[in-house]
Amino acid sequence: MFKFLVEEIDSIMRRDPAARSRFEVALCNPGFQATLFYRLANAAWRRDWHLTARFLSQVARWFTGIEIHPGASIGRRLFIDHGMGVVIGETSHIGDDVTLYHDVTLGGVAPSVDSDSQRNQKRHPTLQSGVIVGSGAQILGPITVGSNARVGANAVVTKDVPSCVTVVGIPGKVVQPAAKREEQPSFVAYGTPTGDLPDPVARAIEGLLDEVSRLRARVADLEAQAKAGGEVDGLAVEPTAEDGSAELPRGKC
Numbered sequence: 550m551f552k553f554l555v556e557e558i559d560s561i562m563r564r565d566p567a568a569r570s571r572f573e574v575a576l577c578n579p580g581f582q583a584t585l586f587y588r589l590a591n592a593a594w595r596r597d598w599h600l601t602a603r604f605l606s607q608v609a610r611w612f613t614g615i616e617i618h619p620g621a622s623i624g625r626r627l628f629i630d631h632g633m634g635v636v637i638g639e640t641s642h643i644g645d646d647v648t649l650y651h652d653v654t655l656g657g658v659a660p661s662v663d664s665d666s667q668r669n670q671k672r673h674p675t676l677q678s679g680v681i682v683g684s685g686a687q688i689l690g691p692i693t694v695g696s697n698a699r700v701g702a703n704a705v706v707t708k709d710v711p712s713c714v715t716v717v718g719i720p721g722k723v724v725q726p727a728a729k730r731e732e733q734p735s736f737v738a739y740g741t742p743t744g745d746l747p748d749p750v751a752r753a754i755e756g757l758l759d760e761v762s763r764l765r766a767r768v769a770d771l772e773a774q775a776k777a778g779g780e781v782d783g784l785a786v787e788p789t790a791e792d793g794s795a796e797l798p799r800g801k802c
């Protein structure tokens with residue numbers, strides 16, 4: 550038990566630049582406290598003491614502002630920084646070494662619609678190991694966020710996220726290829742490494758500009774051939790007028 554607590558506290562100290570001592574984490578870190586309450590509540594839940602389990606999670610919510618349903622499954626070394634407003638739904642699965650900032654929701658897409666048919670169904674997300682979720686992000690539905698992926702602050706994610714990428718925005722879009730992510734350290738405080746993230750929109754514009762240059766060169770080439778007369782791409786053409794107002798060779802287009 551002592552070893553387990555030390556492991557949890559040390560993992561928080563590694564990821565929180567503001568943490569100064571183990572004692573401070575134990576006393577003042579709401580994520581650590583809520584996770585301890587969750588472990589108790591989850592043990593009760595697994596014994597079918599559902600009311601006790603829900604009550605324990607409610608007590609944790611009063612003290613920390615973090616609501617973890619006792620039925621959720623959570624791996625080792627979860628770090629919830631600041632905590633207030635975090636909601637972790639009943640059928641969520643969280644791997645090891647996951648980091649959540651405040652106001653994160655792991656929720657259902659439409660829990661209030663036809664609720665009866667949703668009972669005991671997987672309706673909350675799965676976060677694989679090493680995922681970092683920025684403050685205010687909403688991850689909704691029975692989707693999977695792949696290992697070591699990062700979800701930007703305030704993103705809304707409703708589709709699966711591959712491993713080792715970063716998603717930002719509403720709806721969440723990938724802004725970084727997996728290969729780049731592998732070059733980076735496994736954890737950076739606040740989930741904000743300064744690494745270079747290629748913007749997919751900029752990449753698309755660059756590709757279009759290349760294509761336009763290629764087409765311009767091709768048109769210039771064709772115009773030169775048309776002016777000279779003879780054959781252009783296998784078609785016989787008449788020489789064009791100097792002003793460029795070419796007459797199409799009749800019946801040959």
Ligand SMILES: CC(C)(COP(=O)(O)OP(=O)(O)OC[C@H]1O[C@@H](n2cnc3c(N)ncnc32)[C@H](O)[C@@H]1OP(=O)(O)O)[C@@H](O)C(=O)NCCC(=O)NCCS
Nearest residue numbers: 650683684699701702717718724739740741742743746748
């Ligand atoms: C997503 C995140 C991890 C990316 O960080 P990064 O690797 O340094 O990436 P960059 O800052 O270079 O951003 C890359 C692009 O995504 C955009 N972007 C980054 N975070 C974004 C966000 N949360 N929402 C929308 N766009 C975002 C940037 O503007 C940039 O766009 P550009 O290429 O058009 O300039 C980080 O921005 C983030 O949101 N971290 C969460 C931090 C948090 O919750 N802190 C709370 C601490 S209390």
